[in-house]
Amino acid sequence: MITHLPLCSIPSPKTVLVVGGGDGGVLAEISRHSSVEHIDICEIDRMVIEVSKKFFPELAAGFEDPRVCLHVGDAVEFLRNVPEGKYDVIIVDSSDPVGML
Numbered sequence: 001m002i003t004h005l006p007l008c009s010i011p012s013p014k015t016v017l018v019v020g021g022g023d024g025g026v027l028a029e030i031s032r033h034s035s036v037e038h039i040d041i042c043e044i045d046r047m048v049i050e051v052s053k054k055f056f057p058e059l060a061a062g063f064e065d066p067r068v069c070l071h072v073g074d075a076v077e078f079l080r081n082v083p084e085g086k087y088d089v090i091i092v093d094s095s096d097p098v099g100m101l
Helices: 004-008 025-030 046-055 057-064 075-080
Strands: 015-020 038-043 068-072 089-093
Touching (some): 015 025, 025 038, 025 089, 038 046, 046 057
Parallel strands (some): 015 089
16 A cells, blocks of 8 residues: 555656665565656665565565666665655655654
């Protein structure tokens, strides 16, 4: 639902950013949408990706989509360097913050 609701709410989304989502599950669901041409994923922890690929290969298969471009780092910093309006959809698949930010 985190994927399909936003992607179905606009006609023909082409560019998508996933914040978090290091297990690859959201990527796999995005790949079901044929209108999407480019998917950036910004995950802060490379180990999440590696562990998912090792122990949950069916879920992590989303990383194999040729439309996916992986960025490891802080999503806030990543977005500071992206032109405004680049993404049709931004999906945040991250843990909830704990404590004072």
